[in-house]
Amino acid sequence: MASLSLRTSRHLATSTRTTAPWICQSCCQSRTFASSVSRNQQPPPPPSHQDPTQPPLPGTRQDDAPTHFGFSTIPSTLKASRVANVFSSVASSYDTMNDLMSLGIHRLWKDHFVRCLNPGIRPTGPAGLRSESTKEEGQRILDIAGGTGDIAQRMLDHATTVNKDMKTHVTISDINPEMLAEGRKRFAGSDYQLAGRVDFLEANAENLSTIPSNSIDLYTVAFGIRNFTHKDQALREAFRVLKPGGVFACLEFTPHLSNSVLDGLYKRWSFGAIPLIGQVVAGDRDSYQYLVESIERFPGQGEFRDMIKEAGFLVPGQEGGEGEKGGWEDLSLGIAAVHKGVKPV
Amino acid sequence: MSSTTALRTLLRTPASLRLLLLQTPRSTYHSYDHAEQPVYREAERTILSSALAHVPIHGFTQEALTLGAKDAGYLDISSNLFPKGTFDLVKYHLVSQRLGLKDRIQFPDENFGVGRKVRNLILERLRANVDTGIVTRWQEALAIMSLAENIPASLRELGALADEMWFLAGDTAVDASWYTKRASLSGIYAAAEIYQTTDQSTEYRDTEQFLDRRLEELRTVGGAVSGTLGWAGFQAGAMVNLLRSKGVMI
Numbered sequence: 001m002a003s004l005s006l007r008t009s010r011h012l013a014t015s016t017r018t019t020a021p022w023i024c025q026s027c028c029q030s031r032t033f034a035s036s037v038s039r040n041q042q043p044p045p046p047p048s049h050q051d052p053t054q055p056p057l058p059g060t061r062q063d064d065a066p067t068h069f070g071f072s073t074i075p076s077t078l079k080a081s082r083v084a085n086v087f088s089s090v091a092s093s094y095d096t097m098n099d100l101m102s103l104g105i106h107r108l109w110k111d112h113f114v115r116c117l118n119p120g121i122r123p124t125g126p127a128g129l130r131s132e133s134t135k136e137e138g139q140r141i142l143d144i145a146g147g148t149g150d151i152a153q154r155m156l157d158h159a160t161t162v163n164k165d166m167k168t169h170v171t172i173s174d175i176n177p178e179m180l181a182e183g184r185k186r187f188a189g190s191d192y193q194l195a196g197r198v199d200f201l202e203a204n205a206e207n208l209s210t211i212p213s214n215s216i217d218l219y220t221v222a223f224g225i226r227n228f229t230h231k232d233q234a235l236r237e238a239f240r241v242l243k244p245g246g247v248f249a250c251l252e253f254t255p256h257l258s259n260s261v262l263d264g265l266y267k268r269w270s271f272g273a274i275p276l277i278g279q280v281v282a283g284d285r286d287s288y289q290y291l292v293e294s295i296e297r298f299p300g301q302g303e304f305r306d307m308i309k310e311a312g313f314l315v316p317g318q319e320g321g322e323g324e325k326g327g328w329e330d331l332s333l334g335i336a337a338v339h340k341g342v343k344p345v
Numbered sequence: 346m347s348s349t350t351a352l353r354t355l356l357r358t359p360a361s362l363r364l365l366l367l368q369t370p371r372s373t374y375h376s377y378d379h380a381e382q383p384v385y386r387e388a389e390r391t392i393l394s395s396a397l398a399h400v401p402i403h404g405f406t407q408e409a410l411t412l413g414a415k416d417a418g419y420l421d422i423s424s425n426l427f428p429k430g431t432f433d434l435v436k437y438h439l440v441s442q443r444l445g446l447k448d449r450i451q452f453p454d455e456n457f458g459v460g461r462k463v464r465n466l467i468l469e470r471l472r473a474n475v476d477t478g479i480v481t482r483w484q485e486a487l488a489i490m491s492l493a494e495n496i497p498a499s500l501r502e503l504g505a506l507a508d509e510m511w512f513l514a515g516d517t518a519v520d521a522s523w524y525t526k527r528a529s530l531s532g533i534y535a536a537a538e539i540y541q542t543t544d545q546s547t548e549y550r551d552t553e554q555f556l557d558r559r560l561e562e563l564r565t566v567g568g569a570v571s572g573t574l575g576w577a578g579f580q581a582g583a584m585v586n587l588l589r590s591k592g593v594m595i
Binding site for chain 1: 386411419
């Protein structure tokens with residue numbers, strides 16, 4: 001109990017907000033259950049003031065143009081560090097918290113995500129054995145925002161046990177060293193670590209300069225892209241690093257369920273229970289409040305599909321190639337969705 | 346049309362109809378004046394058609410799809426372009442053969458009856474299964490199509506094929522027989538196709554005879570049904586007239 005309260009106070013100290021004029025003050029104060037639910041219905045708060053010293057130029061991207069952090073509005077330059085704070089504080093309890101918040105369903109989503117991607121190269125040949133003449137390399141998988149390594153673990157398990165592929169390699173990338181440390185802990189001493197099939201990279205997904213172009217078979221990002229400051233930039237970077245024919249795959253929450261009654265119930269759960277569970281279990285309400293707010297701010301399925309298309313990808317599952325329908329897969333009535341894109345040859 | 350003209354047209358339209366103009370021009374009917382939009386994108390078409398070439402050896406499997414992707418210059422993982430996997434491969438065969446049917450068969454002779462045209466169309470469509478070499482594996486495809494999640498799409502495709510055949514046969518009926526014609530043709534085609542998968546005879550002569558028997562049955566049953574209905578209608582009319590003659594106010 002003492003450690004719990006200690007952690008709470010430490011987090012409160014780190015998350016004390018700066019009182020800069022471009023922060024919407026009303027949104028940052030008093031995060032209580034009741035106010036959160038009613039705020040859910042409101043339009044996004046506009047930035048109250050622009051920084052007077054740097055007026056935004058029309059048509060160019062301002063580096064400190066206001067962006068959203070949950071329901072608050074902050075300059076883009078600050079978002080990465082604020083997100084980093086959130087995930088540093090939740091890293092140790094991240095997997096436990098996911099179980100509690102999604103009632104364990106996130107495991108099913110991740111299993112399905114990996115199974116439908118089918119990573120790994122199945123050996124070909126008459127006896128079902130990989131012929132030595134065809135020099136197979138295995139796939140290169142890049143798991144962005146994969147800190148704790150649960151997606152990477154599933155990828156390697158699937159490749160090894162289902163496709164009998166002993167060479168496929170996963171790079172776990174995360175912007176946050178503390179989340180990566182959780183991943184290192186998971187793989188420490190495992191067969192995959194010993195076989196050199198997994199490595200770790202601390203990088204910002206918007207600038208993967210250490211990864212050469214056209215070098216990755218499969219780029220995955222599960223429950224991560226909503227925290228990126230410039231999602232379009234991250235998508236373009238994904239397009240760059242993927243080989244022609246490579247696949248971009250994203251598992252992410254959706255802001256609204258298609259059924260409005262269920263949506264209301266789900267919003268009650270997410271805005272009421274999740275910050276509360278965060279407070280009780282992880283001793284950190286604000287980080288989990290951010291989590292549910294960031295889900296609310298993520299673009300809807302159709303909008304995100306169009307963003308993927310804009311980056312140059314072919315979106316699977318669309319009748320007639322173009323149009324307004326389809327192009328993603330809803331999970332659990334649309335609480336989460338799988339988006340894919342294939343880089344054309 | 347330039348964007349300003351398009352905008353002007355849009356603004357001139359009544360507000361309630363504007364939505365129709367904004368939608369992508371994709372008709373649900375056959376147009377003689379406009380070319381059909383392609384159903385598949387270039388990348389999908391190349392991968393799926395090269396995957397079909399692997400079907401005689403590997404069957405309708407994920408492996409055929411992967412090999413097809415590799416042949417087309419894509420990667421193993423690129424088969425993710427097809428969310429339904431093997432069913433997308435089956436559907437590609439169905440769609441491409443349905444759309445290709447009009448090029449496979451011509452009716453220069455105008456005295457060909459609609460019935461004979463339909464028979465030739467069915468045979469031609471069945472021959473397409475043989476020509477592409479997938480007929481030996483077609484039972485796998487039928488199994489995939491009969492999975493619960495694929496049944497709606499499979500039936501829609503069967504209906505579209507029946508519709509295409511009646512259209513090519515030159516049938517222009519717009520009465521209730523529009524439905525019965527498509528339903529009976531769908532049934533006959535599906536039965537003939539299942540028969541074809543087990544046919545061992547040379548050049549699928551047994552399938553042809555099977556088809557002829559089914560069409561003959563349809564003619565007999567159709568004749569009997571219309572005869573019965575005609576007789577019942579006459580009897581009903583006669584009964585009404587009889588009652589009227591007896592002073593009943595009908």
